[in-house]
Amino acid sequence: MAESDTWLEHCGHEPDPQSDWVTGLHPMDVLLRGERLPHIWCQGCGLGTALTTFIGALQWLEMNQNWDLDKVSVVSGIGCTGRIAGYIRLDSFHTTHGRAIPFATGLKLANGELKVVVISGDGDIAGIGGNHFIHAARRNLDITVICVNNFNYGMTGGQAGPTTPHGARAVTTQYGNFEHPFNLPYLAAAGGASFVARWTVLHARRLEWTLREAMMHPGFSFVEIIAPCSTSYARWNLEGRGLDPQKLGRRGLEVMKHYQQVGKIAHDTHPKDAAVKVNEKGEINAIIEGIFLNEPKPEFRAAIENQAQVAKERWSAAKKALDRRPKLSGRTDFIDRTDVQLGGFGGQGIMSAGRIIGQAATIYDKIEACFTQSYGPEARGGAAGSQVVVAVEPIHHPHLIAPSSAIIMSQEAYAKYAPNLTADGILLIDDGLVTLPEDHRRDLKTYGIAATQIAEEFGNSRAANSAMLGFWAAIVGAVSQEAMRQSLADSVPPKTLEVNLSVFDVGFEKGLALKKDA
Amino acid sequence: MSDQGLLTGEHFLLGDYAAAEGAILAGCRFFAGYPITPATEIAERMSIRLPQIDGIYIQMEDELASMNAVLGASWAGVKSMTATSGPGFSLMMENLGLGIMLETPCVLVDVQRGGPSTGLPTLVGQQDMMQARWGTHGDYEIIALCPSSPQELFDLTIRAFNLSEKFRTPVLVMTDAEVGHMTERVVIPQPEEIEIINRPQVRKGDMEPDHFRIYQDTDSDGAAGTVSPMAIAGEGYRFHITGLTHDELGYPAMTAEASEWNIKRLVKKIRAHRDEIIQLEERYLDDAEIVVVSYGISARTSEWPIEQARKAGIRVGYLRLITIWPFPEKRIFELAKGIRAFVVPEINMGQICLEVERCAAGQAQVLGVHRLGGDILEPQQVLGAICKAAGRSDLLQTDLQNRQTER
Numbered sequence: 001m002a003e004s005d006t007w008l009e010h011c012g013h014e015p016d017p018q019s020d021w022v023t024g025l026h027p028m029d030v031l032l033r034g035e036r037l038p039h040i041w042c043q044g045c046g047l048g049t050a051l052t053t054f055i056g057a058l059q060w061l062e063m064n065q066n067w068d069l070d071k072v073s074v075v076s077g078i079g080c081t082g083r084i085a086g087y088i089r090l091d092s093f094h095t096t097h098g099r100a101i102p103f104a105t106g107l108k109l110a111n112g113e114l115k116v117v118v119i120s121g122d123g124d125i126a127g128i129g130g131n132h133f134i135h136a137a138r139r140n141l142d143i144t145v146i147c148v149n150n151f152n153y154g155m156t157g158g159q160a161g162p163t164t165p166h167g168a169r170a171v172t173t174q175y176g177n178f179e180h181p182f183n184l185p186y187l188a189a190a191g192g193a194s195f196v197a198r199w200t201v202l203h204a205r206r207l208e209w210t211l212r213e214a215m216m217h218p219g220f221s222f223v224e225i226i227a228p229c230s231t232s233y234a235r236w237n238l239e240g241r242g243l244d245p246q247k248l249g250r251r252g253l254e255v256m257k258h259y260q261q262v263g264k265i266a267h268d269t270h271p272k273d274a275a276v277k278v279n280e281k282g283e284i285n286a287i288i289e290g291i292f293l294n295e296p297k298p299e300f301r302a303a304i305e306n307q308a309q310v311a312k313e314r315w316s317a318a319k320k321a322l323d324r325r326p327k328l329s330g331r332t333d334f335i336d337r338t339d340v341q342l343g344g345f346g347g348q349g350i351m352s353a354g355r356i357i358g359q360a361a362t363i364y365d366k367i368e369a370c371f372t373q374s375y376g377p378e379a380r381g382g383a384a385g386s387q388v389v390v391a392v393e394p395i396h397h398p399h400l401i402a403p404s405s406a407i408i409m410s411q412e413a414y415a416k417y418a419p420n421l422t423a424d425g426i427l428l429i430d431d432g433l434v435t436l437p438e439d440h441r442r443d444l445k446t447y448g449i450a451a452t453q454i455a456e457e458f459g460n461s462r463a464a465n466s467a468m469l470g471f472w473a474a475i476v477g478a479v480s481q482e483a484m485r486q487s488l489a490d491s492v493p494p495k496t497l498e499v500n501l502s503v504f505d506v507g508f509e510k511g512l513a514l515k516k517d518a
Numbered sequence: 519m520s521d522q523g524l525l526t527g528e529h530f531l532l533g534d535y536a537a538a539e540g541a542i543l544a545g546c547r548f549f550a551g552y553p554i555t556p557a558t559e560i561a562e563r564m565s566i567r568l569p570q571i572d573g574i575y576i577q578m579e580d581e582l583a584s585m586n587a588v589l590g591a592s593w594a595g596v597k598s599m600t601a602t603s604g605p606g607f608s609l610m611m612e613n614l615g616l617g618i619m620l621e622t623p624c625v626l627v628d629v630q631r632g633g634p635s636t637g638l639p640t641l642v643g644q645q646d647m648m649q650a651r652w653g654t655h656g657d658y659e660i661i662a663l664c665p666s667s668p669q670e671l672f673d674l675t676i677r678a679f680n681l682s683e684k685f686r687t688p689v690l691v692m693t694d695a696e697v698g699h700m701t702e703r704v705v706i707p708q709p710e711e712i713e714i715i716n717r718p719q720v721r722k723g724d725m726e727p728d729h730f731r732i733y734q735d736t737d738s739d740g741a742a743g744t745v746s747p748m749a750i751a752g753e754g755y756r757f758h759i760t761g762l763t764h765d766e767l768g769y770p771a772m773t774a775e776a777s778e779w780n781i782k783r784l785v786k787k788i789r790a791h792r793d794e795i796i797q798l799e800e801r802y803l804d805d806a807e808i809v810v811v812s813y814g815i816s817a818r819t820s821e822w823p824i825e826q827a828r829k830a831g832i833r834v835g836y837l838r839l840i841t842i843w844p845f846p847e848k849r850i851f852e853l854a855k856g857i858r859a860f861v862v863p864e865i866n867m868g869q870i871c872l873e874v875e876r877c878a879a880g881q882a883q884v885l886g887v888h889r890l891g892g893d894i895l896e897p898q899q900v901l902g903a904i905c906k907a908a909g910r911s912d913l914l915q916t917d918l919q920n921r922q923t924e925r
Contacts, residue, residue, distance in 0.1 A: 033758070035769075036769060070752060070753065071752045073751045073752070075590075078761075085758065086760065091749075091752065091756055091757060092756075092757075092758045093590075093759055094758070094759065094760035094761060094770075095589075095761060096586070096612055096613055096616050099613060099616075102578060102579075102582070102583035102584075102587045103586040103589055104590060105550075105576070105583070105587050105590060106548070106588060106589060106593075106598070107594045107751055108590075108594075109548065109576060109587070109590075110547075110574060110595070111594040111596070111752060114594065114751055114752050131579050131580065132583050135578070135583070304569070304574060304576075307569050308570075308572065310569075311566070311570045312523070312569075314566070314570065315570035315571075355530070355701060358530055358701055359530035362528070362702070363528055363703070368703070369530070370700060370701070370702050371701040371702070372696070372700050372701070395702075396818045396821035397818065397819050398696065398700055398818065398894075399894065401897075
């Protein structure tokens with residue numbers, strides 16, 4: 001929906017920047033941006049009343065509840081109602097169409113001291129911003145959302161919208177609206193709002209009282225204000241049809257009279273039963289008004305703050321573990337770039353193993369390493385692969401070029417990765433899980449260890465990757481034994497530390513022995 | 519390790535985590551996001567780390583909301599960030615525009631994957647480079663940085679915050695799935711060793727609210743580019759800001775003159791500071807007849823081919839774009855005068871390649887090296903293009919052996 005720059009002419013207003021619309025004599029003047037008046041709204045529009053009841057409620061809160069109005073932020077989206085943010089002398093934000101609520105969410109979460117009110121139209125809040133509306137209600141964040149519902153898109157010229165009654169006419173529903181509207185209080189309540197109310201602008205005083213209550217409510221409060229659109233909606237429907245289009249004020253008045261006839265105050269009505277009712281011609285014949293819902297419920301920002309203590313304890317624990325890391329001197333000898341392929345199935349710790357090698361190399365041996373993983377939505381038990389490059393010099397291309405060694409823990413991984421190894425590369429297999437086929441590459445230096453079986457003997461089959469790591473460290477020698485043990489210790493749960501280190505040592509010893517034999 | 523919950527020292531860190539830690543050290547205390555591969559780990563890290571340092575993490579209902587929440591938080595005075603990938607980046611475009619228009623400091627990390635549409639969720643791409651420049655509607659300038667390692671993802675996230683605060687504008691970190699999902703050594707300095715820039719800001723009581731102009735034009739001809747102090751919510755200035763074209767007060771102003779003032783303000787504050795914002799890495803440019811222009815992961819892939827080509831006697835130079843927007847127009851134009859060709863490796867069908875072509879202005883040939891997402895470029899591809907640009911296709915056969923020598 002676009003802003004119309006012809007709107008002023010359309011409404012018959014002649015803006016005069018020199019005019020002094022705010023005299024300072026009216027008690028509300030202090031909260032109006034006088035230099036911005038006259039406003040763009042049509043004669044007979046309900047937004048003037050919506051604005052003054054809102055200001056009245058704020059002034060009451062200032063007088064009676066010691067509210068500091070410097071702390072109130074007003075956020076609106078796009079549309080006729082969206083312009084309220086531009087007329088009220090408070091911190092005010094005129095955002096994009098539909099996005100007032102998430103903007104307000106950011107404001108309120110970042111500074112809990114702010115009182116944040118969203119005021120916008122039905123198209124903005126329930127149409128383009130509908131998703132934000134229900135999610136904000138669900139969170140029960142302590143903001144107030146005021147939706148001025150005039151049953152159509154006024155600013156763009158009166159198209160039907162998410163609240164246009166079934167059967168009603170609009171510019172784009174000249175044969176009657178074939179869609180069904182939202183019942184906004186029911187939508188808010190179903191979403192999780194803890195305060196829900198509705199008034200028409202006819203009930204200005206009650207509306208103002210409700211706005212006070214809504215803004216004081218500690219949680220997500222929602223107030224629907226039903227207001228006449230004298231120019232567009234009233235033109236096509238019962239209330240204003242046949243009236244002189246030059247006399248918009250008269251049309252607005254007719255709509256108010258209609259509200260008086262069909263409005264019915266019924267507090268605590270179940271929001272489900274609060275739908276705006278129409279007859280078969282789409283003419284409104286009942287508007288239920290009142291406070292439908294006002295219940296205590298845990299507020300969102302408080303819920304976040306409640307977790308801070310737990311989070312800080314977790315940090316302290318992590319910090320202690322990091323502080324315990326020994327400082328090793330690092331290796332000073334040169335090694336060739338070593339590209340390592342790791343393969344197995346999910347759950348074997350193929351990713352952790354690659355990471356442990358990389359961490360050992362960088363943090364403890366103080367050389368370079370780059371660890372990457374084949375990333376995919378693989379479930380546990382599916383194929384898993386990771387790769388790590390270890391080198392003394394900077395690693396530019398991060399992918400393996402022709403891996404010089406591989407740690408293979410499944411038959412599938414063997415089939416996938418063994419062919420990629422460089423000539424004379426080193427292949428390490430868990431020989432309890434991998435059977436070499438007859439056409440196995442003769443050029444490879446192949447070493448086997450029953451890693452899973454060894455880990456099981458120590459009572460934890462999940463430590464099998466540690467055996468492979470020890471085996472690899474001994475045979476390939478690209479990362480020192482001490483660095484590997486330390487990196488392993490950093491990476492496994494404390495309860496399994498002893499088992500993992502023991503299994504690592506068995507793998508290392510076996511690796512050394514086999515290497516000696518070869 | 520610092521006691522204030524700040525991670526310091528040497529770590530073997532995932533690129534995405536490095537971005538999160540960089541943000542935290544830069545002072546970011548608000549993150550709003552929506553899960554998306556391959557950027558999710560940034561959100562995950564933030565969800566754990568921010569509550570430890572009195573920050574706020576929130577998962578919003580979508581990326582439209584995420585971007586808006588980030589803007590709202592920034593106007594509440596808190597440094598804020600979001601992170602996403604292709605499809606989410608598209609959704610963020612709407613309110614990236616609002617951020618630019620409102621002159622809001624914030625940072626958006628795009629961990630690029632292959633597109634268009636849902637594309638290749640788990641696999642790399644560099645296909646959002648032009649979207650970063652022109653993705654939201656209207657005229658504007660944008661700042662975008664392009665890291666090629668986890669360390670740089672850390673460093674440039676801090677720089678992104680500093681630039682965004684200094685110029686009161688959203689800054690993009692255009693990384694990719696490869697760098698985001700890569701784990702390498704990341705050295706995190708002590709907080710006092712890091713330069714932190716905070717936004718120009720009026721605080722409560724600094725001046726009469728009536729005298730405050732939220733978009734004050736201090737420079738009459740605008741040539742120097744104006745970045746004026748912002749107020750934040752709750753400090754008594756009772757300011758108004760709007761996504762509509764506006765005047766100094768932030769009030770809507772619906773005229774061609776107002777639009778010219780407004781847009782030139784947004785553009786000039788960045789153009790006038792181009793030299794400060796643009797960061798390049800250059801090597802072997804003095805004698806170069808071929809220049810490889812690249813960025814992010816593709817620049818890394820280009821390093822080995824450049825060394826190989828120089829060994830084979832091709833005078834090839836290296837220009838890495840650490841700042842991608844604003845584009846180093848002058849540098850490319852100057853280089854183009856004295857060289858034979860540019861080679862531009864990137865994981866797309868040629869986006870930055872077009873910019874290089876524009877700036878070379880016909881003075882030098884421009885050869886793109888493309889891979890269409892899914893995987894990073896092969897060093898061999900880049901070497902092939904360098905040889906072709908140098909008229910040395912005869913070298914290509916021998917490269918197959920060279921390939922083994924990188925280890």
